[in-house]
Amino acid sequence: MKSIVVTPRVQGSLKLMDMDIPQVGEKEVLLKVLKVGVCGTDRDIIAGFYGEAPEGSSYLVIGHESLCRIEEVGSGVDTFRKGELVVPTVRRNCPENCESCRNGMSDMCLTGHYKEHGIKQLHGFAREYAISDSGFVVKLPESLSDAGILLEPLTIVEKGISVSYAMQNSRLPWRPERAIVLGAGPVGLLATAVLRLKGLEVDTVATRPEDSLKARLAEQTGASYINAAKNPLATLESRYDLVLEVTGNVSVAVEAQKLARVNGIVSYLGIYKETTATEDAGKIFTDLVLGNRVYFGSVNANKKYFQAGVDDLIRIQQEWSGFLGKMITKRVRPEGLSEAYGPVGPDGIKNIIEF
Amino acid sequence: MKSIVVTPRVQGSLKLMDMDIPQVGEKEVLLKVLKVGVCGTDRDIIAGFYGEAPEGSSYLVIGHESLCRIEEVGSGVDTFRKGELVVPTVRRNCPENCESCRNGMSDMCLTGHYKEHGIKQLHGFAREYAISDSGFVVKLPESLSDAGILLEPLTIVEKGISVSYAMQNSRLPWRPERAIVLGAGPVGLLATAVLRLKGLEVDTVATRPEDSLKARLAEQTGASYINAAKNPLATLESRYDLVLEVTGNVSVAVEAQKLARVNGIVSYLGIYKETTATEDAGKIFTDLVLGNRVYFGSVNANKKYFQAGVDDLIRIQQEWSGFLGKMITKRVRPEGLSEAYGPVGPDGIKNIIEF
Numbered sequence: 001m002k003s004i005v006v007t008p009r010v011q012g013s014l015k016l017m018d019m020d021i022p023q024v025g026e027k028e029v030l031l032k033v034l035k036v037g038v039c040g041t042d043r044d045i046i047a048g049f050y051g052e053a054p055e056g057s058s059y060l061v062i063g064h065e066s067l068c069r070i071e072e073v074g075s076g077v078d079t080f081r082k083g084e085l086v087v088p089t090v091r092r093n094c095p096e097n098c099e100s101c102r103n104g105m106s107d108m109c110l111t112g113h114y115k116e117h118g119i120k121q122l123h124g125f126a127r128e129y130a131i132s133d134s135g136f137v138v139k140l141p142e143s144l145s146d147a148g149i150l151l152e153p154l155t156i157v158e159k160g161i162s163v164s165y166a167m168q169n170s171r172l173p174w175r176p177e178r179a180i181v182l183g184a185g186p187v188g189l190l191a192t193a194v195l196r197l198k199g200l201e202v203d204t205v206a207t208r209p210e211d212s213l214k215a216r217l218a219e220q221t222g223a224s225y226i227n228a229a230k231n232p233l234a235t236l237e238s239r240y241d242l243v244l245e246v247t248g249n250v251s252v253a254v255e256a257q258k259l260a261r262v263n264g265i266v267s268y269l270g271i272y273k274e275t276t277a278t279e280d281a282g283k284i285f286t287d288l289v290l291g292n293r294v295y296f297g298s299v300n301a302n303k304k305y306f307q308a309g310v311d312d313l314i315r316i317q318q319e320w321s322g323f324l325g326k327m328i329t330k331r332v333r334p335e336g337l338s339e340a341y342g343p344v345g346p347d348g349i350k351n352i353i354e355f
Numbered sequence: 356m357k358s359i360v361v362t363p364r365v366q367g368s369l370k371l372m373d374m375d376i377p378q379v380g381e382k383e384v385l386l387k388v389l390k391v392g393v394c395g396t397d398r399d400i401i402a403g404f405y406g407e408a409p410e411g412s413s414y415l416v417i418g419h420e421s422l423c424r425i426e427e428v429g430s431g432v433d434t435f436r437k438g439e440l441v442v443p444t445v446r447r448n449c450p451e452n453c454e455s456c457r458n459g460m461s462d463m464c465l466t467g468h469y470k471e472h473g474i475k476q477l478h479g480f481a482r483e484y485a486i487s488d489s490g491f492v493v494k495l496p497e498s499l500s501d502a503g504i505l506l507e508p509l510t511i512v513e514k515g516i517s518v519s520y521a522m523q524n525s526r527l528p529w530r531p532e533r534a535i536v537l538g539a540g541p542v543g544l545l546a547t548a549v550l551r552l553k554g555l556e557v558d559t560v561a562t563r564p565e566d567s568l569k570a571r572l573a574e575q576t577g578a579s580y581i582n583a584a585k586n587p588l589a590t591l592e593s594r595y596d597l598v599l600e601v602t603g604n605v606s607v608a609v610e611a612q613k614l615a616r617v618n619g620i621v622s623y624l625g626i627y628k629e630t631t632a633t634e635d636a637g638k639i640f641t642d643l644v645l646g647n648r649v650y651f652g653s654v655n656a657n658k659k660y661f662q663a664g665v666d667d668l669i670r671i672q673q674e675w676s677g678f679l680g681k682m683i684t685k686r687v688r689p690e691g692l693s694e695a696y697g698p699v700g701p702d703g704i705k706n707i708i709e710f
Contacts, residue, residue, distance in 0.1 A: 170525035288652035297643035
C-alpha cells in the first residue's frame with residue numbers, strides 16, 4: 001500500500017513508499033484512510049526539525065490529521081463495525097501510564113514520554129491503511145464524510161476554549177462578551193466559528209485583504225475581520241474577555257498579552273520558533289497582576305475534545321452552509337505529495353491528501 | 356487624634372497631623388486602631404508614585420494593613436459589638452457596582468473605579484480612630500491580638516493560592532507536591548507557611564545568608580531555604596507544580612516562568628516597576644504551550660480571603676510557635692513614623708506602628 005514517509009531529522013527525505021498492510025492486534029482497529037490533512041507540524045517534520053521513528057524503524061509514516069473508515073476490528077474490540085466513519089486521536093499514553101494518561105488525558109502527560117501517531121514513535125495516517133488502539137477512536141456521522149478531516153485541528157480549539165471557560169468559571173462569575181482570534185488559518189477560522197456558536201462577539205485578525213477568502217469565511221460566521229496589515233494589533237484596545245493566539249508568531253504572542261481586558265484570559269495554541277525579545281516585561285507582568293489576568297498554553301487534545309468537536313462540526317454545518325468545505329482549498333492524490341506539503345498559497349487555507 | 360497623612364503624588368509630604376475623630380454612619384463602624392503595618396505600597400505612596408485623596412480632601416491618611424477594635428457601631432449595624440477584635444478589608448465597590456463588586460469580589464472589579472482605604476480615594480487606617488463600611492470587616496479571636504496585624508498581607512497569599520488550586524482543579528486531576536516561593540519578605544514567608552500547612556514540599560528563595568532570620572523562619576515551617584546569591588534561579592530545575600512570585604523584581608518574574616513543571620502554574624503577586632526586556636520570548640511561549648502551563652496575576656483580596664486568612668493564622672500559631680511574632684521586626688509609636696516607613700534593614704521583615 002502507498003505510504004508517505006520521512007527519515008526523521010533528514011530534510012528532503014519525504015517520499016511515497018510501498019508498505020505491507022499492517023496486522024490488526026487484539027484491541028486495535030485497522031483503518032481505511034480516506035483523507036489526511038497537512039499542517040505546520042507536518043511541514044516542520046519534513047524540514048527535519050523534529051519527528052521520531054517507531055522503535056526499530058528507520059522511517060516514519062507521517063500524518064496525524066485523518067478521516068477514516070473502520071476496515072477490520074481486533075478480536076477484543078466490540079465497539080466498532082466495518083464501514084463506520086471515524087477519526088483516531090493523535091497522542092497515546094506514556095509507558096509509565098502517568099496519572100494524566102491513566103485518566104484519559106495523555107494531552108496533559110506528566111512524563112513527556114507520550115507517543116504521537118505521525119510525529120513521535122508511532123507511524124502516522126498518511127497511508128492507505130493504518131492501525132490505532134481502539135480506545136482512541138471516535139465515530140462521526142455520515143454527514144461529516146468530507147468535513148470530518150477538520151476534526152483534529154478543531155480539537156486544538158475545543159481544548160483551548162474549554163480550558164479557558166473552566167479556569168475562568170473556577171475563579172469568578174464569568175460572562176464573556178468579546179473574543180479576539182489572532183490568526184485565520186484552519187485553527188483560527190475554526191476557533192472563530194466555535195466562539196460564534198457560543199454567542200460571543202468575535203474579531204478575527206490576519207494580514208490578508210478584506211476581500212480574501214479568510215476574511216469572507218470569518219465574516220460568514222458573523223465575526224468581524226481585522227486586516228492587521230492596515231490595523232496593527234498595537235492599535236487595538238485591551239477590551240477582550242478571551243484572546244486566542246494561534247499564529248505561532250512571537251511578536252503577535254507578545255501583543256496578545258495586551259489585548260485581554262481586566263480579568264481576561266489569553267490562550268496560546270501556537271509553537272513559537274523565533275528568538276525574539278519583548279520590549280517591556282515589567283509592564284506586562286504588572287498588567288498581569290493588576291488586571292487579575294491569566295495566560296496559559298495548551299497543546300494536543302484528548303478524546304473528550306474530539307467528541308466535543310464532532311458536535312461542533314455538525315452545528316457549524318447547520319449554521320453556516322459551505323463554511324467547512326471552503327476551508328479545504330487543495331485536494332491532491334498521494335502521488336501529488338510535493339504539492340500537498342508545499343505552501344497553501346496566498347488564499348489557501350488547508351491542503352488535504354485523498355487516498 | 357493622631358493621623359499619618361501624605362499629600363498624594365508629593366514626595367516627602369509624610370507627616371503626623373491632628374484630625375477630628377470621624378462620625379460613624381448608619382452602616383459603618385468606628386474602629387479604634389491598635390496597629391498598622393507598613394508595606395511597599397505605603398513606601399510607593401510616600402515616594403509620590405501614586406495615591407489619591409478622598410474627594411474634597413487635599414491629603415490622604417495612609418495605611419491599609421491594620422488591626423483594630425470596634426469602638427462604636429452605626430445605628431444600622433447589629434453584627435458587631437464594642438471591643439471586638441477586627442480587621443477591615445482594603446478595597447470598596449466601584450460606584451457602578453459592577454458584576455464583580457456586586458458579588459463581593461471588588462478585588463476583581465471590572466471598571467477599575469474601586470476605592471481603597473489608605474491608597475485610593477478613601478482615608479486609611481494609620482490614625483487613632485478610623486471608619487469602615489461594616490460589611491467589609493472580619494472578626495478575629497483574641498489569640499490574634501498581636502499577630503492579626505499580618506492578616507492583610509496573608510490575604511494576598513490566600514487569594515493567589517486559592518485561585519491556583521481552583522484553576523488547576525478545573526482542568527486536570529491536580530495533586531501538587533512541590534512549590535517554590537520567590538521572595539521571603541512578609542508575603543513570601545506567609546506563603547511558605549500556608550503551602551506547608553497544605554502539606555507541600557516548599558523551597559523558599561531569597562538573597563539573604565543561610566543563617567538570616569528569613570532563612571530560619573522559612574526552615575521553621577519545614578521549608579528548604581535557597582540563597583539565590585549562591586544558587587541563582589537559572590540553575591534550578593523546572594520541577595515545581597506551583598510557583599509563587601512575590602519579589603516584584605522583573606528578572607525574577609521572568610525566571611519564575613521557567614520553574615514550573617509540565618501542567619504547572621505560576622502565580623504573580625508583585626508589582627514590577629523596572630522596564631526590562633526578556634531574552635527569549637519565543638522559548639517562553641513555546642514552553643507555555645508544550646507544557647500546558649498557566650501564568651496568572653492576582654491583586655488585592657476580598658472578604659472571603661480575609662476569613663480564610665484568620666483560620667490560617669490560627670493554624671500557623673498552633674504549628675510553629677513564635678513564627679508570626681518574629682516576623683514583626685520593628686514596632687514604633689506614631690511619632691516614630693520616619694523610622695516606621697524607612698527601610699526594614701538587612702534582617703528586618705515587617706515594620707508596624709502601634710497607636
